[in-house]
Amino acid sequence: MTLHKHTLTELKALLDAGKVSARELTDTFLARIEALDGELNSFVTVTAEQARREADAADAARSKGDTGLLNGLPIAHKDIFCTDGVRTSCGSRMLDNFISPYDATVVEKMRAAGAIMLGKTNMDEFAMGSSNETSFYGPVKNPWDLSRVPGGSSGGSAAAVAARLAPAATGTDTGGSIRQPAALTGITGLKPTYGTVSRWGMIAFASSLDQAGPMAQSAADCALMLQTMVGHDSKDSTSLDRTTDNYLADLDKPLAGLTVGLPEEFFPASLDDRIAELTRETARELERQGAKVVSVSLPSVKLSVPAYYVIAPAEASSNLSRFDGVRYGYRCQDPVDLMDLYKRSRSEGFGDEVQRRILVGTYALSHGYYDAYYLRAQKVRRLISDDFARAFEKADVILGPTSPEVAFQLGAKKDDPVTMYMADVFTIAVNLAGLPALSMPGGMIDGLPVGVQLIGNYFREGQILNVAHRYQQATDWHRQAPAFGGEK
Amino acid sequence: MSAWETVIGLEIHVQLATKTKIFSSASTAVGAEPNSHASLVDLAMPGTLPVLNREAVNMAVKFGLAVGAEINRRSAFERKNYFYPDLPKGYQTTQLAEPIVGTGNIELILDDGSRKTVRIHHAHLEEDAGKSLHEDFHGMTGIDLNRAGTPLIEVVTEPDMRSAEEAVAFARTLHSLVTAIGICDGEMSQGSLRFDVNVSVRRKGEEKLGTRTETKNLNSFRFMEMAIKKEVERQIDILEDGGSITQETRLFNGDTGVSRSMRSKEDANDYRYFPCPDLLPVMLSEEQIIELKNSLPELPAQRLGRFVEQYGLSDYDARILSSDLATSDYFEAVAERSDDAKLAANWIMGELTARLNAEERSIKECPMSASHLAELIARLKDNTISSKIAKQVFEACWNGEGSPDQVIEARGLKQVSDSGELQKMVDKIIAENTTQAEAYRAADEAKRKKMFGFFVGQAMKASQGKANPQQINELLMKALEG
Numbered sequence: 001m002t003l004h005k006h007t008l009t010e011l012k013a014l015l016d017a018g019k020v021s022a023r024e025l026t027d028t029f030l031a032r033i034e035a036l037d038g039e040l041n042s043f044v045t046v047t048a049e050q051a052r053r054e055a056d057a058a059d060a061a062r063s064k065g066d067t068g069l070l071n072g073l074p075i076a077h078k079d080i081f082c083t084d085g086v087r088t089s090c091g092s093r094m095l096d097n098f099i100s101p102y103d104a105t106v107v108e109k110m111r112a113a114g115a116i117m118l119g120k121t122n123m124d125e126f127a128m129g130s131s132n133e134t135s136f137y138g139p140v141k142n143p144w145d146l147s148r149v150p151g152g153s154s155g156g157s158a159a160a161v162a163a164r165l166a167p168a169a170t171g172t173d174t175g176g177s178i179r180q181p182a183a184l185t186g187i188t189g190l191k192p193t194y195g196t197v198s199r200w201g202m203i204a205f206a207s208s209l210d211q212a213g214p215m216a217q218s219a220a221d222c223a224l225m226l227q228t229m230v231g232h233d234s235k236d237s238t239s240l241d242r243t244t245d246n247y248l249a250d251l252d253k254p255l256a257g258l259t260v261g262l263p264e265e266f267f268p269a270s271l272d273d274r275i276a277e278l279t280r281e282t283a284r285e286l287e288r289q290g291a292k293v294v295s296v297s298l299p300s301v302k303l304s305v306p307a308y309y310v311i312a313p314a315e316a317s318s319n320l321s322r323f324d325g326v327r328y329g330y331r332c333q334d335p336v337d338l339m340d341l342y343k344r345s346r347s348e349g350f351g352d353e354v355q356r357r358i359l360v361g362t363y364a365l366s367h368g369y370y371d372a373y374y375l376r377a378q379k380v381r382r383l384i385s386d387d388f389a390r391a392f393e394k395a396d397v398i399l400g401p402t403s404p405e406v407a408f409q410l411g412a413k414k415d416d417p418v419t420m421y422m423a424d425v426f427t428i429a430v431n432l433a434g435l436p437a438l439s440m441p442g443g444m445i446d447g448l449p450v451g452v453q454l455i456g457n458y459f460r461e462g463q464i465l466n467v468a469h470r471y472q473q474a475t476d477w478h479r480q481a482p483a484f485g486g487e488k
Numbered sequence: 489m490s491a492w493e494t495v496i497g498l499e500i501h502v503q504l505a506t507k508t509k510i511f512s513s514a515s516t517a518v519g520a521e522p523n524s525h526a527s528l529v530d531l532a533m534p535g536t537l538p539v540l541n542r543e544a545v546n547m548a549v550k551f552g553l554a555v556g557a558e559i560n561r562r563s564a565f566e567r568k569n570y571f572y573p574d575l576p577k578g579y580q581t582t583q584l585a586e587p588i589v590g591t592g593n594i595e596l597i598l599d600d601g602s603r604k605t606v607r608i609h610h611a612h613l614e615e616d617a618g619k620s621l622h623e624d625f626h627g628m629t630g631i632d633l634n635r636a637g638t639p640l641i642e643v644v645t646e647p648d649m650r651s652a653e654e655a656v657a658f659a660r661t662l663h664s665l666v667t668a669i670g671i672c673d674g675e676m677s678q679g680s681l682r683f684d685v686n687v688s689v690r691r692k693g694e695e696k697l698g699t700r701t702e703t704k705n706l707n708s709f710r711f712m713e714m715a716i717k718k719e720v721e722r723q724i725d726i727l728e729d730g731g732s733i734t735q736e737t738r739l740f741n742g743d744t745g746v747s748r749s750m751r752s753k754e755d756a757n758d759y760r761y762f763p764c765p766d767l768l769p770v771m772l773s774e775e776q777i778i779e780l781k782n783s784l785p786e787l788p789a790q791r792l793g794r795f796v797e798q799y800g801l802s803d804y805d806a807r808i809l810s811s812d813l814a815t816s817d818y819f820e821a822v823a824e825r826s827d828d829a830k831l832a833a834n835w836i837m838g839e840l841t842a843r844l845n846a847e848e849r850s851i852k853e854c855p856m857s858a859s860h861l862a863e864l865i866a867r868l869k870d871n872t873i874s875s876k877i878a879k880q881v882f883e884a885c886w887n888g889e890g891s892p893d894q895v896i897e898a899r900g901l902k903q904v905s906d907s908g909e910l911q912k913m914v915d916k917i918i919a920e921n922t923t924q925a926e927a928y929r930a931a932d933e934a935k936r937k938k939m940f941g942f943f944v945g946q947a948m949k950a951s952q953g954k955a956n957p958q959q960i961n962e963l964l965m966k967a968l969e970g
Contacts, residue, residue: 321578365760
């Protein structure tokens with residue numbers, strides 16, 4: 001059986017044609033998880049029994065005419081999404097014992113569309129990290145080379161899709177957490193415009209930057225997932241109330257008349273030549289299909305990393321205050337008093353990277369420092385948005401690398417957080433501006449995938465999916481799969 | 489005269505009378521089982537988000553309109569970060585830099601009839617915390633989050649009050665205002681209104697403000713007055729001994745009358761305020777504000793003016809009767825039905841208030857309905873009963889014996905005005921008291937006046953108080969002086 005090799009779109013066609021059942025599909029992926037995930041560590045929780053029940057129910061519903069968009073399709077959820085009755089750990093010891101009493105809106109929408117949850121995927125603790133090494137459940141391995149990281153923080157979802165343990169998965173992206181792991185594992189992942197996907201039930205890291213999105217083999221698969229995920233949610237005040245776009249309708253639209261902007265700042269002298277060349281080759285492919293390529297400038301983007309590492313930790317320091325050992329989650333043994341309860345529960349429950357960011361954020365918001373750090377960072381944020389606004393006057397989409405490097409060795413940067421932070425340089429500006437962007441495979445270097453990033457204007461998810469889909473029609477980088485697990 | 493001047497500013501937490509919480513759909517009702525009115529949001533479950541209750545916004549705007557304040561077309565929520573077990577998120581969602589209500593004014597009428605304006609610095613929306621329960625947990629603390637997320641407005645005044653009496657007058661005026669416009673149930677004992685008082689003293693004539701202390705969470709007018717007076721004394725004692733005041737937060741125990749320091753300024757938390765990224769700024773349109781303005785009922789100050797004008801009441805009477813809506817409504821019902829506002833005012837402020845106070849009841853729990861009191865006044869006016877008998881009837885009505893007419897009938901309290909019957913009674917009294925009658929006739933004008941009372945007393949005794957006093961006077965006079 002090679003069912004697992006198919007894209008989500010292909011599996012949907014097989015289901016629709018009655019050539020395969022939801023139960024068969026679910027069993028296929030559960031078997032692969034069982035056989036292969038011991039090495040990969042991409043799942044924190046596998047909900048096999050529940051998945052089989054849901055699959056049988058999906059088959060029954062289909063026989064009664066159910067045409068839910070994702071009916072019978074197995075997917076995985078990043079363990080940042082609350083799932084009713086299932087442990088929701090956020091990759092942290094703090095929530096290792098937390099069984100959520102409710103479903104996130106994303107989870108609810110997926111379920112309503114007929115998707116089957118295979119389980120919850122591993123991630124950097126509270127989504128803080130770019131290598132998936134900060135997880136309480138240990139690092140996820142990159143299926144292209146098990147000695148390397150899959151990227152993060154949605155590393156579990158990325159590795160699971162790349163290794164074909166799930167046809168698609170949800171992720172979240174605060175500073176690149178969907179796009180960077182997608183790039184490092186050779187899959188396609190999209191971060192929508194801020195406010196497009198509800199944040200209800202998605203454990204907050206940095207509220208003004210967090211956005212959920214799809215991770216799958218292809219742009220078409222992402223469109224299918226995104227179509228289900230989006231929509232106004234009255235439970236999220238930052239959710240936008242607008243008519244839902246049809247992301248599937250324009251996937252095949254020809255690229256003639258499209259202008260692609262290459263920002264000079266995304267091709268610094270320090271960038272690996274091979275990554276720069278593969279990105280330019282992607283631009284040339286779009287040109288061959290009728291697009292026009294122009295140069296654009298985003299001068300303030302260089303300030304995005306320092307601005308991000310003020311704003312995100314500041315919001316996180318407040319968002320993570322609720323984890324205090326009082327109502328749920330980790331509580332230290334035998335606290336002597338209230339202060340002891342707080343201090344030890346949080347010191348023992350949170351890992352180093354989370355504690356580091358809480359400290360940085362607390363400092364940035366402190367009396368006397370607020371103006372110099374937080375307010376200044378907010379001004380930079382404005383400048384970055386203005387840069388993009390000017391660039392989108394010249395170009396319809398912006399193209400550049402997703403990550404300045406391919407997947408690196410596990411442990412290589414563990415003790416050097418600043419170097420790790422600097423690698424987020426191409427993804428972070430997009431979150432600060434609230435724009436949609438996707439990463440798709442654009443080539444290989446030494447047997448490791450390279451991701452190319454497409455940034456769209458606000459609400460132009462449909463357009464970047466269209467460009468990516470046309471690109472994927474002409475190339476097969478997205479069909480490359482790692483050797484890992486290929487024989488089983 | 490003291491050489492010191494007291495300066496007082498107040499911060500008042502007003503619980504808004506919305507049905508649901510400010511950021512969740514849980515009920516705000518009090519008295520439920522602990523944590524039964526705590527939703528996922530109130531429990532600060534991971535992944536939950538706040539959604540602003542528009543009714544809380546409307547109530548805050550109504551308050552602003554009622555004190556003639558600027559209503560900010562844009563206001564914004566911030567997070568005030570600190571750890572406490574009854575603060576589930578680890579921060580309170582509140583407003584700081586951009587409050588919903590700007591500067592306004594509240595006018596007070598003091599006991600001597602003089603008027604004073606207290607300026608409102610601003611009022612902002614925020615959420616209440618839960619409660620820590622220290623009893624019945626074997627040395628541990630229980631947490632009840634039913635109150636967590638109850639909407640509040642915090643009203644902050646300028647330091648415009650100069651005595652405990654002025655501060656209390658302000659507190660009472662605010663209480664009557666927020667209950668009149670229906671944004672607060674006014675139940676002080678349940679913490680619906682809580683006062684923080686900022687007190688400092690300075691030498692008379694000095695312009696610079698002294699160092700202040702803040703006494704938190706006073707929930708009765710009496711405790712507030714006590715706490716201020718004690719604090720003023722304490723500060724003056726320290727200063728007169730050559731000491732200096734420490735800026736600090738103090739707690740006052742109303743039962744013992746003692747206050748103690750809670751924390752000094754140095755120990756104060758750094759709350760690390762920043763704009764709440766989960767909530768959009770609150771935008772108000774001109775139309776919304778006009779609509780809310782039109783929905784405001786008559787305000788206590790307007791009602792006071794109307795009572796003076798319409799019913800001819802004194803400022804003093806009008807102030808008392810207009811102080812809260814229930815009293816005002818009761819008064820107006822009695823005044824209209826009895827057609828005698830002056831008598832209605834006297835009865836309500838006299839007999840009725842005395843009985844309510846004695847039984848610790850509010851006017852809402854008054855067993856004597858407005859229509860019964862009006863009926864009683866009407867019987868008094870048409871001479872069916874005397875004022876002495878009226879008190880008996882009032883008592884009977886209070887005790888549930890029926891309407892005044894029923895009581896008068898059942899107890900046979902109708903005033904005797906039948907001249908034939910009264911004439912017989914007078915003849916009998918004169919016949920039985922011939923010695924006194926002769927002495928009267930022999931006395932001069934001055935002595936007669938004193939002696940006349942004896943005959944009236946006899947008549948009242950004989951009639952069990954039911955004789956029409958005016959008629960009996962006339963008949964007695966005629967019989968004695970012929």
